Amino acid sequence: MHLDAFAFGGDYNPEQWPESVWDSDMELMRRAGITMATVGVFGWAQVQTGPDTFDFGWCDRALDKLAEHGVGVCLATMTASPPPWLARLHPETLPVTAEGTRLWPGGRQHYCPSSPVYREHAVALVERIARRYARHPALRLWHIGNEYGCHVSTCYCDVSAEAFRGWLARRYGDVDGLNEAWSTAFWSQRYTSFDEVLPPRTVPAIPNPAQNLDFQRFSSDAMLECFLLEKDVLRAHTPDVPVTTNLLGLAKSVDFFEWARHQDVISHDSYPDPHRADTHVEVAFNYDLMRSLGGGRPWLLMEQAPSAVNWRDRNAPKAPGQMRLWSYQAVARGSDAVLYFQFRQSRGGAERFHSAIVPHAGPRTRVFREVADLGAELAKLPEVLGSRVRADAALLMDWSSWWALEAESHPATDLSQVDANLAHYRPLWEARITTDIVHPAADLSRYRFVVVPNLYLVDADVAANLIEYVRTGGHLVMSFFSGIVDGNDRVHLGGYPAPFRELLGVHVEEFWPLPPHGAVGLALSDGHHGTGTLWSEWINLEGAEALATFAGGELSGRPAITRRSYGAGVAYYLGTKPDATTMGTLLRKAAAEAGAVPVLPGAPAGVEVTERRTEDGTRFLFLLNHNVFAVPVPVPPGATDAISGRDLGEQVTLDRRGVLIARLP
Structure with a gap:
């Protein structure tokens, strides 16, 4: 994306309103400082009323009006929600659950991703849209689908079964390769032909874990194939217009690292819960992930709520100043867009109580005023566009490992990848150590410090990557139940964690998960005491030193947290989930030892600090x-307010939910 101003605006759905309202919309967009509108996300039924009946008139007039008023368009391919007539004529396009229940129209995303009929109709629609609007003066960006995997991430119908078999044949070559990978000698599951293989439908006992894992991979790939079919059409007609899709939150169903390779720009939908006091930490993690997916390039906050959403049990509005604060959190972590769902609040439909830039009460509202004020501020920050965030630390994450970690028949079945990620990320956020979220196979050499939360599934090349990182001087912290299985969920033999025994200098004989809500004491070598929860292990030292031992229970006196020098680097191992204080102390010390430094030392608790830097070296803090509550914050010498231009001196006072963007010399 080459932007002259922040992409500011959001979903605009003129088809929901009479055209007599549109002129008022244009005036309100001007008042709010809107520069971009996302159009047509759910427009399929409005432009195609039958197999051969099309009417793009409303879309033509809406785009012309936006262009006339200087608003760029992120134009959707309209394929996220098929029209009811497609389901009536082709019920085979509808998805089926693992129990065999067919899902019907009346919501959205009611399609089987593997359905050739759905794909044929979707591609034909995109072909018409691309031809029609390829040279439209408002077109800035293509938006394919919408929030893939949000409602239907897997389909178990016969069409999907056939596609799954083809995917497996390409992956394993022959059925013998499949049998080896899936360990089908267990429970008499051996296949003699791919024709016998089914998706992991509901079964009477524990399903085959490797089958489940491959079906998750297949399902993500099936949705990606839909995306790529549409992208190919758009690229043929508009090779210079960027293509994206909006990745939703931290969606388990979609392998973001695989999808990111096919995005021209990374886009993200973010809906933090105002009722959760620490929701901004999880949001920061997601934003760091989005930036990392694009290799550090700026990304786009494609959707957020101006205030309340409509789909939680309790839908809290954003308090005064909170929308501004959370919007700048995205900008601070690399976004060049602040976009909303949606412009005008719907009168009917499932999201009628979802907030909008223009609420039901109209523009004389707190929400509209806050959005307009933010639009005016962002217009004063063109220098920030295109600047980047540099990270000293990395947290490793892999979707295949996530899928496998949370499967059945483990020593504990309440392990959560998201909880593990945040337990390791939060201390770094609190210490203002900027952190990328990267795949374990990525080049880690540029990071001083790497954190590995519960990387259960590890192939040989990934293990070698982590070992080489430490051997050549990297500092790494790894938590329990890592390096346990290979890419087919088969246990690495030779004692846990076999690929990392030498690196970590430990041998785990047995896993000792704690009882529900259970805890175990930790005695640290520096004399402090802590608590471990969720998990413990029988650890033997093989070259590592114990930084903490279990205090109490069957493992009392045995190692719980270890450290080992390996090559030119250092590797730590956590055999339990330490309490937040112990985890924070450990990670801060390890990061400091590695040379990963805070962006702004001395900032008070609760103040998030990041830095973006332009190509010419200008820095924005x-x-x-x-x-x-208000807090005093030190600022570097020579800093000026990037919005007002005033000198900041040595210290500023940030109001509650306050924001300051300092331009550094």
Whole structure:
């Protein structure tokens, strides 16, 4: 994306309103400082009323009006929600659950991703859209689908079964390769032909874990194939217009690292819960992931709510100043867009109580004023566009490992990848150590410090990558139940964690998961005491030193947390989930030892600090106060307010939920 101003605006759905409202919309967009509108996400039924009946008139007029008023368009391919007539004529396009229940129209995303009929109709529609609008003056960006995997991430119908068999044949070559990978000698599951293989439908006992894992991979790939079919059409007609799709939150169903390779720009939908006091930490993690998916390039906050959403049990509005604060959090972590769902609040439909830039009460509202004020501020920050965030630390994450970690028949079945990620990320956020979220096979050499939370599934090349990183001087912290299985969920033999025994200098004989809500004491070598939860292990030292031992229970006195020098680097191992204080102390010390430094030392608790840097070396320091009280914050010498231009001196006071963007010399 080559932007002259922040992409500011969001989903605009003129088809929901009479055209007599549109002129008012244009005036309100001008007042709010809107520069971009996402159009047509759910427009399929409005432009195609039958197999051979099309009417793009409303879309033509809407795009012309937006262009006339200087608003760029992120134009959707309209394929996220098929029209009811397609389901009536082709019920085989509808998805089926593992229990055999067919899902019907009336919501959205009611399609089987593997359905050739759905794909044929979707591609034909995109072909018409691309031909029609390829040279439209408003077109800035293509938006394919919408929030893939949000509602239907897997389909178990016969069409999907056939596609799954083809995917397996390409992956394993022959059925013998499949049998070896899936360990089908167990429970008499051996296949003699791919024709016998089914998706992991509901079964009377524990399903085959490797089958489940491959079906998750297949399902992500099936949705990606839909995306790529549409992208090919768009690329043929508009080779210079960027293509994206909006990745939703931290969606388990879609392998973001695989999808990111096919995006021209990374886009993200973010809906933090105002009722959760620490929701901004998880949001920061997601934003760091989006930036990392694009290799550090700026990304786009494609959707957020101006205030409340409509789909939680309790839908809290964003408090005064909170929307501004959370919007700048995205900008601070690399976004060049602040976009909303949606422009005008719907009168009917499932999302009628989802907030919008223009609420039901109209523009004389707090929400509209806050959005317009933010639009005016962003217009004063063109220098920030295109600047980048540099990270000293990395947290490793892999979707295949996530899928496998949370499967059945493990020593504990309540392990959560998201919880593990945040337990390791939060101390780095609190210490203002900027962290990328990267795949374990990525080049880690540029990072001083690497954190590995519960990387259960590890192939040989990934293990070698981590070992080489430490051997050549890297500092790494790895948590329990890592390096246990290979890419087909088969246990690495030779004692846990076999690929990392030498690196870590430990041998885990047995896993000792703690009882529900159970805890075990930790005695640290520096004399402090802590608590471990969720998990413990029988650890033997093989070259590592114990930094903490279990205090109490069957493992009392045995190692719980270890450290080993390996080559030119250092590797730590956590055999339990330490309490937040112990985890924070450990990670801060390990990061400091590695040379991973805070962006702004001395900032008070609750103040988020990040930095974006332009190609010419200009730095923008973002100070975000997540507290509900004012706090004093030190600033570097020579800093000026990037919006007002005033000198900041040596210290500023940030109001509750306050934001400061300091331009550094």
